[in-house]
Amino acid sequence: xxxxxxxxxxxxxxxxxxxxxxxxxxxxxxxxxxxxxxxxxxxxxxxxxxxxxxxxxxxxxxxxxxxxxxxxxxxxxxxxxxxxxxxxxxxxxxxxxxxxxxxxxxxxxxxxxxxxxxxxxxxxxxxxxxxxxxxxxxxxxxxxxxxxxxxxxxxxxxxxxxxxxxxxxxxxxxxxxxxxxxxxxxxxxxxxxxxxxxxxxxxxxxxxxxxxxxxxxxxxxxxxxxxxxxxxxxxxxxxxxxxxxxxxxxxxxxxxxxxxxxxxxxxxxxxxxxxxxxxxxxxxxxxxxxxxxxxxxxxxxxxxxxxxxxxxxxxxxxxxxxxxxxxxxxxxxxxxxxxxxxxxxxxxxxxxxxxxxxxxxxxxxxxxxxxxxxxxxxxxxxxxxxxxxxxxxxxxxxxxxxxxxxxxxxxxxxxxxxxxxxxxxxxxxx
Amino acid sequence: xxxxxxxxxxxxxxxxxxxxxxxxxxxxxxxxxxxxxxxxxxxxxxxxxxxxxxxxxxxxxxxxxxxxxxxxxxxxxxxxxxxxxxxxxxxxxxxxxxxxxxxxxxxxxxxxxxxxxxxxxxxxxxxxxxxxxxxxxxxxxxxxxxxxxxxxxxxxxxxxxxxxxxxxxxxxxxxxxxxxxxxxxxxxxxxxxxxxxxxxxxxxxxxxxxxxxxxxxxxxxxxxxxxxxxxxxxxxxxxxxxxxxxxxxxxxxxxxxxxxxxxxxxxxxxxxxxxxxxxxxxxxxxxxxxxxxxxxxxxxxxxxxxxxxxxxxxxxxxxxxxxxxxxxxxxxxxxxxxxxxxxxxxxxxxxxxxxxxxxxxxxxxxxxxxxxxxxxxxxxxxxxxxxxxxxxxxxxxxxxxxxxxxxxxxxxxxxxxxxxxxxxxxxxxx
Numbered sequence: 133x134x135x136x137x138x139x140x141x142x143x144x145x146x147x148x149x150x151x152x153x154x155x156x157x158x159x160x161x162x163x164x165x166x167x168x169x170x171x172x173x174x175x176x177x178x179x180x181x182x183x184x185x186x187x188x189x190x191x192x193x194x195x196x197x198x199x200x201x202x203x204x205x206x207x208x209x210x211x212x213x214x215x216x217x218x219x220x221x222x223x224x225x226x227x228x229x230x231x232x233x234x235x236x237x238x239x240x241x242x243x244x245x246x247x248x249x250x251x252x253x254x255x256x257x258x259x260x261x262x263x264x265x266x267x268x269x270x271x272x273x274x275x276x277x278x279x280x281x282x283x284x285x286x287x288x289x290x291x292x293x294x295x296x297x298x299x300x301x302x303x304x305x306x307x308x309x310x311x312x313x314x315x316x317x318x319x320x321x322x323x324x325x326x327x328x329x330x331x332x333x334x335x336x337x338x339x340x341x342x343x344x345x346x347x348x349x350x351x352x353x354x355x356x357x358x359x360x361x362x363x364x365x366x367x368x369x370x371x372x373x374x375x376x377x378x379x380x381x382x383x384x385x386x387x388x389x390x391x392x393x394x395x396x397x398x399x400x401x402x403x404x405x406x407x408x409x410x411x412x413x414x415x416x417x418x419x420x421x422x423x424x425x426x427x428x429x430x431x432x433x434x435x436x437x438x439x440x441x442x443x444x445x446x447x448x449x450x451x452x453x454x455x456x457x458x459x460x461x462x463x464x465x466x467x468x469x470x471x472x473x474x475x476x477x478x479x480x481x482x483x484x485x486x487x488x489x490x491x492x493x494x495x496x497x498x499x500x501x502x503x504x505x506x507x508x509x510x511x512x513x514x515x516x517x518x519x520x521x522x523x524x525x526x527x528x529x530x531x532x533x534x535x536x537x538x539x540x541x542x543x544x545x546x547x548x549x550x551x552x553x554x555x556x557x558x559x560x561x562x
Numbered sequence: 563x564x565x566x567x568x569x570x571x572x573x574x575x576x577x578x579x580x581x582x583x584x585x586x587x588x589x590x591x592x593x594x595x596x597x598x599x600x601x602x603x604x605x606x607x608x609x610x611x612x613x614x615x616x617x618x619x620x621x622x623x624x625x626x627x628x629x630x631x632x633x634x635x636x637x638x639x640x641x642x643x644x645x646x647x648x649x650x651x652x653x654x655x656x657x658x659x660x661x662x663x664x665x666x667x668x669x670x671x672x673x674x675x676x677x678x679x680x681x682x683x684x685x686x687x688x689x690x691x692x693x694x695x696x697x698x699x700x701x702x703x704x705x706x707x708x709x710x711x712x713x714x715x716x717x718x719x720x721x722x723x724x725x726x727x728x729x730x731x732x733x734x735x736x737x738x739x740x741x742x743x744x745x746x747x748x749x750x751x752x753x754x755x756x757x758x759x760x761x762x763x764x765x766x767x768x769x770x771x772x773x774x775x776x777x778x779x780x781x782x783x784x785x786x787x788x789x790x791x792x793x794x795x796x797x798x799x800x801x802x803x804x805x806x807x808x809x810x811x812x813x814x815x816x817x818x819x820x821x822x823x824x825x826x827x828x829x830x831x832x833x834x835x836x837x838x839x840x841x842x843x844x845x846x847x848x849x850x851x852x853x854x855x856x857x858x859x860x861x862x863x864x865x866x867x868x869x870x871x872x873x874x875x876x877x878x879x880x881x882x883x884x885x886x887x888x889x890x891x892x893x894x895x896x897x898x899x900x901x902x903x904x905x906x907x908x909x910x911x912x913x914x915x916x917x918x919x920x921x922x923x924x925x926x927x928x929x930x931x932x933x934x935x936x937x938x939x940x941x942x943x944x945x946x947x948x949x950x951x952x953x954x955x956x957x958x959x960x961x962x963x964x965x966x967x968x969x970x971x972x973x974x975x976x977x978x979x980x981x982x983x984x985x986x987x988x989x990x991x992x
Contacts, residue, residue, distance in 0.1 A: 154712055154854050164779060164896035165711040167888075263709070269855035271709025278885070279693070279701025281595040282584055282875035349594060407861065410840065424584050425699035425862065425872035431837065432858035442855035445712035455708075455885035458597075466594035 136169040137452040139235075140204040142197035142223045143212035144177035147237055147264070149184040150437030151210065151444050156186065162445060166452035170445070176200040176223075201226040208233045208451055210444060216240035228252045228260065235447040237264035237440055243338035247351035250459035260459050261447035266339040267292060269439025270432040271446065272418040276346045277461045283422025285347040287387045289562065292339040292397075294414035294434040295323045295330040296362050296382040300399075301412040304370050304379070310363065322414065332361035333382060333397040340384030344395045345460050347420065348388055349468045352460070353395075356472030357384075360398035369485055369555055372513075372526050373401050376483070379409040380557065392471040394478060401483050401559045407431075408562065419562075478534040481510065481559040484527045484541075489549040490518050495525065497547055505540040507532045522551050528559065566599040567882040569665075570634040572627035572653045573642035574607035577667055577694070579614040580867030581640065581874050586616065592875060596882035600875070606630040606653075631657040638663045638881055640874060646670035658682045658690065665877040667694035667870055673768035677781035680889035690889050691877035696769040697722060699869025700862040701876065702848040706776045707891045713852025715777040717817045719992065722769040722827075724844035724864040725753050725760040726792050726812040730829075731842040734800050734809070740793065752844065762791035763812065763827040770814030774825045775890050777850065778818055779898045782890070783825075786902030787814075790828035799915055799985055802943075802956050803831050806913070809839040810987065822901040824908060831913050831989045837861075838992065849992075908964035911940065911989040914957045914971075919979040920948050925955065927977055935970040937962045952981050958989065 141148055155162065155170055163169040176194035194200035201209045201223040209227035211234060213220040220241055227234045228249065236242070242249070242265050253260035263273045267290065276288070291297050295317065302313045314331065317323035329335050337359040345352040362382050373380050378401035386395040402409045407429050411417040416434025421427050433439040450456075460467055488494045499509060508530040516523055529537070537556070545554055571578055585592065585600055593599040605618060606627035624630035631639045631653040639657035641664060643650040650671055657664045658679065666672070672679070672695050683690035693703045697720065706718070721727050725747065732743045744761065747753035759765050767789040775782040792812050803810050808831035816825040832839045837859050841847040846864025851857050863869040880886075890897055918924045925942065932939060938960040946953055959967070967986070975984055 150854075158712060158714055158853070161714060161779070162712055164892035165707075167893065269710075269852075270858055271705045274704060274709045275701045275860075277595075278880065279704045279876055280699075280872065281879045282588060282592055282872050284588055284591060349591070407837075407840070410837070422699075422872060423588070424580075424868040426869060428700055428860070428862035430705075430858070430860055433856045438854040439856060442710065442712050442852060446709055449711045450708065450885075453885075453887065455880075455883075455887070457883065457885070462594035463597065 134168040138173040140174035140206035148212040150441035154441040166449040174204040197223040211236040216244040233259040239265040239338040243341040243354040264443035268434040288347040292336040344386035358396040358475035394473040476535040485555040487552040494549040505536040564598040570604035570636035578642040580871035584871040596879040604634040627653040641666040663689040669695040669768040673771040673784040694873035698864040718777040722766040774816035788826040788905035824903040906965040915985040917982040924979040935966040
């Protein structure tokens with residue numbers, strides 16, 4: 133058997149401990165598939181004495197992950213610190229500068245600095261692997277970048293944040309409000325104490341930016357992703373969605389259009405019959421549509437020590453076998469330069485829910501504004517009657533321009549009979 | 563850019579023409595992802611003059627695929643002839659003997675001769691790739707063999723034959739009988755004139771044998787797969803399944819058990835809420851369960867020129883990039899030698915539907931036989947009353963041994979009041 137592959141692990145949180153556990157528990161099987169043993173020789177973390185449920189005996193200990201990445205006599209550096217900057221970024225840069233392959237689970241780092249890091253890896257002629265950065269244990273990176281590599285991908289869609297999907301699933305199943313479910317998710321450890329990264333869509337947007345880069349063969353561009361989270365989703369909208377045959381999901385959608393690539397993360401109404409509508413709880417899903425393969429759906433656990441470790445070690449096995457793939461699927465010189473499209477140019481259908489005074493003429497005012505902006509109605513529902521009080525009115529539109537809808541919305545929100553900020557959710561027929 | 567990868571294609575049927583079309587249509591994108599152009603230099607087929615919708619100009623033409631595989635100055639031989647023996651097998655052997663990598667879509671060949679071919683490829687130090695052999699365009703081979711490589715796989719389950727899934731879906735949606743739907747599928751081209759390969763489960767068993775080899779890291783062993791098809795499924799059983807909260811699917815299931823590996827293809831009752839229950843029509847699905855990753859579900863088109871070509875060209879891109887993986891995920895010496903388990907030792911729950919004379923004492927006789935064989939009942943339904951005539955009786959059991967159930971079934975079938983051969987369908991809770 134060939135020489136073992138030695139690795140230095142930076143960061144020993146949940147995921148780091150999971151990687152060490154997996155490499156220990158399945159060592160024999162991993163050696164068979166990798167063609168040689170994969171052994172940890174060095175680790176870097178802040179607290180040496182914390183019990184991580186896995187032995188660190190015989191491993192070289194570093195307090196400074198950057199020093200480890202630069203100097204450790206390891207074949208590969210595994211970065212599991214997290215965060216788009218600081219030690220994670222410096223450790224990855226140090227490893228690449230030293231000509232050492234890197235495996236990372238860090239979506240924020242990839243989304244924000246991936247373009248530069250990919251060029252650094254290419255210049256050094258080493259692998260920068262990140263299967264664990266998107267959709268946890270689902271081999272989505274490998275599927276898009278290798279399995280479907282022969283296809284022109286038209287669209288990639290994903291449920292990319294388990295916390296949001298869990299909250300939306302609970303809200304629907306238990307008919308509860310967002311704040312209530314979020315508080316419970318925090319108590320149960322499914323949501324962070326500061327949940328904004330998840331629920332405002334930022335985490336999903338990091339992952340979508342990476343998927344879009346792979347799908348369309350272009351350098352990652354996080355700033356081009358339109359981002360909205362799920363804070364404003366109400367139990368009422370979820371119930372109304374069901375009535376209309378839809379489910380509300382936080383989706384990331386990246387699409388190749390004539391003029392360029394559009395990437396957006398926001399709550400969507402999706403047909404209840406679409407496979408992605410039935411991906412519930414903490415599960416993630418990625419749907420890729422290719423010109424020859426058609427629609428491929430991948431579903432699995434998007435987070436947690438086990439699934440993330442599974443993805444990290446898959447990358448290590450690739451490196452042990454010397455299976456190399458350029459970061460965005462092609463060398464820098466062969467990447468596409470199609471522009472990113474702004475959200476204002478998005479074209480789609482909308483769900484609009486208003487709380488209006490139940491009095492004659494209100495609907496006429498609202499529909500008049502839509503008409504003025506060239507927006508054509510598909511349906512209108514007014515549930516219940518309560519003369520002189522607030523009642524919900526739901527409008528769904530045919531396809532129209534986002535910019536026109538935003539202008540219309542401003543005027544509608546300003547109508548005297550419209551009592552709350554309108555709820556706007558995009559309808560995706562997929 | 564590096565030297566192009568030249569390929570010789572044996573077999574220009576639907577899939578062969580699809581591969582040529584894909585290589586032509588997406589040539590630029592494929593070259594970027596492969597790191598170099600992939601060009602066809604030679605083809606072998608019987609009829610030179612048939613219109614295949616793609617130009618063969620400038621390609622060296624062979625009548626004999628074996629001669630082409632042995633002598634063509636191509637980097638890779640692509641075998642798309644089909645069939646477990648004859649020219650397909652000889653062409654693949656000739657290519658491997660000549661030290662040439664092979665890409666094939668041929669599940670029958672792999673299932674029956676894959677163990678020997680894998681050793682031949684390993685001895686020659688070349689790739690034998692077959693992503694297209696299982697589940698069409700779904701990158702299932704890559705997912706199992708690379709993406710989930712760090713996991714001990716407990717079970718792999720698949721809807722592996724689109725024809726069967728299409729027929730079962732139509733039977734359920736349209737409440738029609740098997741023979742009727744099959745005849746229509748044949749008219750529409752969804753089923754072959756001789757459909758036995760598909761509907762008797764043989765095609766699915768070929769694919770399951772391959773998946774089992776990959777999942778459990780052992781040489782393929784087709785003879786160890788228990789095979790039953792869907793000929794005996796009736797509209798009545800499908801309706802009764804719905805009533806019990808199940809769907810009937812033809813599944814391939816390979817499972818690691820304490821004593822060895824069990825692999826079986828047969829109609830199953832699966833909970834309507836399980837993701838695999840909702841994979842309808844010609845779609846295929848593969849579900850893998852790993853000890854660290856949990857459950858991963860892959861879904862997509864399992865057949866057709868486009869999806870199959872997508873998988874074939876993905877393999878070619880891997881070869882162009884020099885990404886090599888041993889046939890069963892590990893070198894021959896590192897493969898597992900766990901034994902295959904016979905179906906008689908299967909343990910599971912059963913659905914049993916009898917047509918019995920509606921008269922007192924019949925149920926007592928039937929349940930008495932089950933008791934005698936130590937089989938415990940979970941439920942019993944007798945629908946309708948028609949004294950002196952045939953009525954359906956449905957029994958579901960708790961888990962029991964297949965051998966005991968078969969013995970009991972023989973005695974039940976011999977009861978005077980049991981008017982037709984009993985229908986037996988295994989219940990899978992998955």
